[in-house]
Every structure is written in structure tokens, then in C-alpha cells.
Amino acid sequence: DGGITQSPKYLFRKEGQNVTLSCEQNLNHDAMYWYRQDPGQGLRLIYYSQIVNDFQKGDIAEGYSVSREKKESFPLTVTSAQKNPTAFYLCASHEGLDYGYTFGSGTRLTVV
Amino acid sequence: QKEVEQNSGPLSVPEGAIASLNCTYSDRGSQSFFWYRQYSGKSPELIMSIYSNGDKEDGRFTAQLNKASQYVSLLIRDSQPSDSATYLCAVNGPGNTGKLIFGQGTTLQVKP
Numbered sequence: 001d002g003g004i005t006q007s008p009k010y011l012f013r014k015e016g017q018n019v020t021l022s023c024e025q026n027l028n029h030d031a032m033y034w035y036r037q038d039p040g041q042g043l044r045l046i047y048y049s050q051i052v053n054d055f056q057k058g059d060i061a062e063g064y065s066v067s068r069e070k071k072e073s074f075p076l077t078v079t080s081a082q083k084n085p086t087a088f089y090l091c092a093s094h095e096g097l098d099y100g101y102t103f104g105s106g107t108r109l110t111v112v
Numbered sequence: 113q114k115e116v117e118q119n120s121g122p123l124s125v126p127e128g129a130i131a132s133l134n135c136t137y138s139d140r141g142s143q144s145f146f147w148y149r150q151y152s153g154k155s156p157e158l159i160m161s162i163y164s165n166g167d168k169e170d171g172r173f174t175a176q177l178n179k180a181s182q183y184v185s186l187l188i189r190d191s192q193p194s195d196s197a198t199y200l201c202a203v204n205g206p207g208n209t210g211k212l213i214f215g216q217g218t219t220l221q222v223k224p
Contacts, residue, residue: 098143105154
């Protein structure tokens with residue numbers, strides 16, 4: 001079955017540590033997105049990529065980095081510069097501008 | 113003013129009643145509108161999309177769009193306890209980027 005796989009499901013980060021969240025899709029979608037969700041809030045866009053080897057900052061890109069070396073993969077690194085990283089991170093993709101997103105199951109990141 | 117606004121709720125309805133969820137948006141150029149359902153601790157899943165003024169029905173769900181009033185709504189008929197979730201309204205962002213802008217979500221509680 002086609003879909004988006006995010007790993008790990010839960011991740012714990014120590015102060016000053018960089019961590020990388022994995023997002024892999026087998027839907028053959030060109031566009032991929034990373035969103036962050038805080039309790040009681042909607043989704044906020046971190047980074048997006050419309051094509052391999054190209055990506056753009058979203059509304060809250062500070063403290064995050066991404067790469068898009070393969071169509072299937074769009075990993076997100078949460079750097080030590082992100083001072084409040086505890087949140088639910090969602091990766092999404094779509095097959096066209098008029099289609100809604102398919103979401104992965106999410107990664108819940110907690111600072112310890 | 114937020115770009116996409118929803119009443120956070122909770123909205124409580126008895127089983128079998130009609131639940132009405134509302135969303136307003138600020139960008140008159142928006143063309144694509146989506147409703148997502150998100151169960152607690154899970155990722156959002158697409159339940160309805162609408163692009164033209166008027167109503168669109170899919171089973172117990174009806175999406176309504178009024179571009180002149182910049183208003184989109186979701187009606188759930190014969191509400192079931194399994195419909196209890198947070199419902200997110202999403203609107204396409206500016207430019208051909210595929211970005212979606214999400215409201216903060218409305219929590220629906222269906223009481224048996």
C-alpha cells in the first residue's frame with residue numbers, strides 16, 4: 001500500500017542536541033511538506049519541497065533544516081537552535097495543487 | 113487577523129443530531145478548501161474537499177462554500193460517537209506552492 005512513513009514515532013531530545021526525523025513516501029508525489037502542531041493549535045508550516053534538490057522555508061523555519069536528495073525522502077533536522085522543539089511533527093505530500101495532503105503518522109518530539 | 117479561523121469549541125451534540133462546523137478565511141484568492149478529521153494523538157485525515165460555491169455531499173458529510181462571504185462549513189448528519197474528534201479547516205496558500213493554511217481546529221464531542 002502506498003503511503004508516508006514517519007519514524008521514529010516518539011523521540012526524546014536532550015538540550016543542545018540535533019535530531020533528525022525521517023519521512024519516506026512511496027506515492028510518487030513531487031511535493032512534500034513538514035508541519036508542526038502544538039497542543040490546541042493548528043498546523044504550522046516549517047519547510048516544503050516541490051521537487052528534488054529544491055526546498056523552501058515555511059512560516060517557522062528557524063532552528064530547522066531539511067534536505068531533498070531523493071523524491072521519496074524529506075528528512076527534517078531539529079537543531080539545537082530550536083529553543084522550543086517539543087511538538088507533534090507531521091510530514092505530508094500531495095499529487096497536485098487541487099488535492100489535499102496525505103499525512104504520515106507523525107513523530108512526537110519531547111525535550112528531556 | 114488569523115488567515116483561517118475556527119471556533120476551538122468544544123462543540124457538543126447528542127448522538128443522531130447534526131453537527132455544524134464553521135471556518136472563515138482571509139485571502140479572497142483562495143481556491144481550494146479542505147476539511148480534515150484528527151483523532152486525539154493521531155495524524156489528520158482528509159474527509160472533504162470543495163472548490164466551487166455551494167454544497168458538496170459525501171455520505172453523512174456536507175461541505176458548504178461561500179466565497180463572497182469567505183466562509184466554509186462542514187455539516188455532519190446523524191452524528192455518531194465515533195465522529196468525536198478535532199476537525200481542521202485548511203485553505204490553499206498564495207502562489208502555486210501547494211501550501212495549505214490550517215485553522216486551529218474545532219473539537220467535536222458527540223454524546224451517546
